[in-house]
Amino acid sequence: DIVMTQSPDSLAVSLGERTTIHCKSSQTILDSSNNKNSLAWYQQKPGQPPKLLFSWASTRESGVPDRFSGSGSGTDFTLTISSLQAEDVAVYYCQQYYRTVSFGGGTKVEIK
Amino acid sequence: EVQLVQPGAEMKKPGESLKISCKASGYIFTNFWIGWVRQMPGKGLEWMGIIYPEDSDTRYSPSFQGQVTISADKSITTAYLQWSSLRASDTAMYFCARPKMYYYGSGNYGIDAFDVWGQGTMVTVSS
Numbered sequence: 001d002i003v004m005t006q007s008p009d010s011l012a013v014s015l016g017e018r019t020t021i022h023c024k025s026s027q028t029i030l031d032s033s034n035n036k037n038s039l040a041w042y043q044q045k046p047g048q049p050p051k052l053l054f055s056w057a058s059t060r061e062s063g064v065p066d067r068f069s070g071s072g073s074g075t076d077f078t079l080t081i082s083s084l085q086a087e088d089v090a091v092y093y094c095q096q097y098y099r100t101v102s103f104g105g106g107t108k109v110e111i112k
Numbered sequence: 113e114v115q116l117v118q119p120g121a122e123m124k125k126p127g128e129s130l131k132i133s134c135k136a137s138g139y140i141f142t143n144f145w146i147g148w149v150r151q152m153p154g155k156g157l158e159w160m161g162i163i164y165p166e167d168s169d170t171r172y173s174p175s176f177q178g179q180v181t182i183s184a185d186k187s188i189t190t191a192y193l194q195w196s197s198l199r200a201s202d203t204a205m206y207f208c209a210r211p212k213m214y215y216y217g218s219g220n221y222g223i224d225a226f227d228v229w230g231q232g233t234m235v236t237v238s239s
Binding site: 001031033034040042044049050051052054055056061091093095097100101102103104105106 | 147149156157158159162171173174207209211212214216217222223224225226227229230231232
């Protein structure tokens, strides 16, 4: 099984500050059929299902603000929020869909 | 509108059986896989398994193999997750989710990220 490890577990950031969340896979998740990394990022707010933010590591879903960006390749990936807004308080999960599916443990983002 | 509709909550006693549903609408049910995800209270997301309703091809996470059964009924565009004997440790929110699909040639499609989610069913198992 592919293990996804996120860091940090939680962080508190001031409004307007930059936020970076890391995700590491235990093996490469590069899909040779399209040369893309099979990595998604989700945002989950309390009482709601997860919401897809990015697929293929960096492809932003429609409607996701451009202050969010996804990057990385191979086994190391990053979700960045360039300027944290109050509505971004949530738990963020990475997920690989290269070999079945597995999730990272989540990163809780709060306002400092 | 593409939707997955789940019942809000179920309350059961230990040892009882349960089958929860995920009703799909707004798309061709047999063209997409449907997966199940567990979230225990205050915890993260755990992958349980996935089914392709067209032929009922089912894949389970090793952690859930033998613990639950995933099925689908094409005639009523509904996927199911069931337990034969519930335990208190099964208390959790259960989400169904549909992945996007991508074409990679020779008539083959792969699973992409999960863009459609049900609201979740809260299963509480308590005596």
